[in-house]
């Protein structure tokens with residue numbers, strides 16, 4: 001125990017690096033820069049950033065850049081490490097590298113190019129050995145002598161030390177504030193049990209390691225822009241797992257965990273070229289590990305799988321976590337933070353070495369990947385996919401944005417097509433041909449996979465993105481593709497200025513930005529009504545058909561005068577980017593008139609959502625993100641420990657997510673029932689819906705016979 005504690009506080013460069021590693025003078029090691037040995041504290045993101053900048057300032061091998069920014073405005077750093085001469089030609093290297101990967105690229109003429117390696121760390125912010133290993137690995141690349149100099153001639157290395165800055169800082173703060181002297185290894189200690197929601201997720205409690213395909217978060221969008229712009233040959237993804245485990249590296253489980261759209265060669269050949277070296281690196285330390293078990297390699301939204309869809313090799317590494325500085329563990333006795341960090345350093349170093357050794361094979365594989373994509377597309381009975389929602393311009397734009405970010409070719413549809421239940425019309429429909437280099441990614445986005453060779457998954461088992469968007473789409477099977485002009489940017493949307501009306505302003509609810517516009521109007525004190533039926537209004541610009549749920553803003557009975565109301569409507573229309581019509585008459589062209597009883601008042605909801613210990617952070621975060629980022633609606637997140645202080649009269653809507661809801665039982669349940677009877681709206685997700693039914697809050701719906709227990 002004492003020996004372990006000494007290791008935890010005194011691990012120096014000799015501990016982390018193999019015998020014989022040597023470093024240039026004049027470049028500070030992480031310990032020299034930070035003022036403490038790596039592993040003795042958890043390093044904050046701003047310190048990691050500062051160290052990356054210091055390396056770039058002290059060495060002409062390294063340049064520093066920021067590829068994006070998080071919700072909490074933390075930068076997303078990438079340190080580029082290679083020789084001075086590669087740095088001078090970096091843009092040429094990039095364009096030749098990309099050209100060589102294309103199906104018509106000349107891979108033979110790219111033999112002199114360095115291999116492109118992206119070393120990524122810590123997408124889960126509480127898996128903290130990753131980013132500490134990143135600093136040591138960056139130091140080795142920037143200051144290392146001998147073999148490192150050859151690697152830099154033959155490779156361009158991007159070190160992204162922290163893929164989840166907001167999440168990491170939550171855990172780092174927790175681990176340091178509870179750190180004791182002497183260190184406490186008891187798993188029960190507060191240091192090892194972080195406060196809800198923990199550091200795994202980002203600001204809105206999303207798992208960023210599921211977001212590489214849907215790109216909900218700015219971290220992911222910046223990341224995919226970067227990876228698309230480089231198509232790295234090798235991408236690492238360093239994680240941690242439970243303290244009682246050992247270490248995992250690929251190959252992953254062969255049955256059912258391989259993505260069936262990828263060439264099998266990635267698993268049977270390319271990965272295997274590295275595996276012996278990882279084994280050797282850990283064997284030399286006596287570190288135990290496992291392979292071919294547990295971890296899936298199938299969902300393109302994983303950070304270790306998405307790079308495979310760019311013809312690279314994505315690699316997951318999992319280290320047993322000390323989740324703190326030292327912790328008792330059944331497999332390790334005392335598991336120390338430095339021990340965890342060192343394993344990640346060593347597999348990282350081995351990855352660098354093998355990537356350089358195998359650079360020609362990796363480049364040839366990447367080229368073959370895109371050639372075989374075209375071949376497979378040619379033999380696919382699906383010639384392409386057509387999509388588009390004629391009533392939702394915002395959704396179309398968002399979906400096209402997603403496709404373009406993934407490097408997928410999109411064309412305007414130039415003739416009408418009926419596919420399944422949908423009729424797609426030019427002007428509101430687009431076509432994605434199967435025959436394109438990103439065939440596999442496009443197919444992943446549209447294909448409905450309903451049967452699987454193995455029904456046991458690590459987690460994600462389906463990812464049809466068009467369904468997630470609610471986007472009408474269909475497969476084109478024969479008959480040629482109705483290909484109009486290529487779409488190279490998200491179609492612009494000119495929103496005409498709203499003419500003045502003395503009757504009412506009308507907003508179509510079928511546009512997915514309509515809730516944001518309504519919220520913005522109500523925040524300006526505007527009174528609104530909602531239509532319970534579709535109708536065709538007489539507007540200043542002619543007849544406009546509106547769906548059920550359309551919003552009417554009558555000019556009468558507002559607290560704002562007619563001028564101020566018009567100004568507010570114009571402002572919201574431009575700010576949200578959505579057209580708003582000005583009624584010319586209350587007498588509709590078809591359907592109900594604007595004074596009909598089919599319009600009901602709609603009030604801005606005051607939303608309350610319990611969050612905290614025992615509740616699902618993923619579900620709560622998803623709702624929080626939706627209301628904040630998509631709707632612009634404030635939501636009060638009440639901690640479960642403060643539920644006793646709720647004044648129910650202040651809220652109209654209660655959102656409950658899965659988890660332990662016992663804090664609402666007993667006398668509080670009566671208060672909740674009374675609030676619902678008085679007109680309060682309960683929105684219950686998943687397990688919370690079953691809880692609501694069991695507790696007699698849904699008189700029309702019985703308790704489910706199966707369902708997640710609270």
Ligand SMILES: [Zn+2]
Nearest residue numbers: 124127239240
């Ligand atoms: Zn992880």
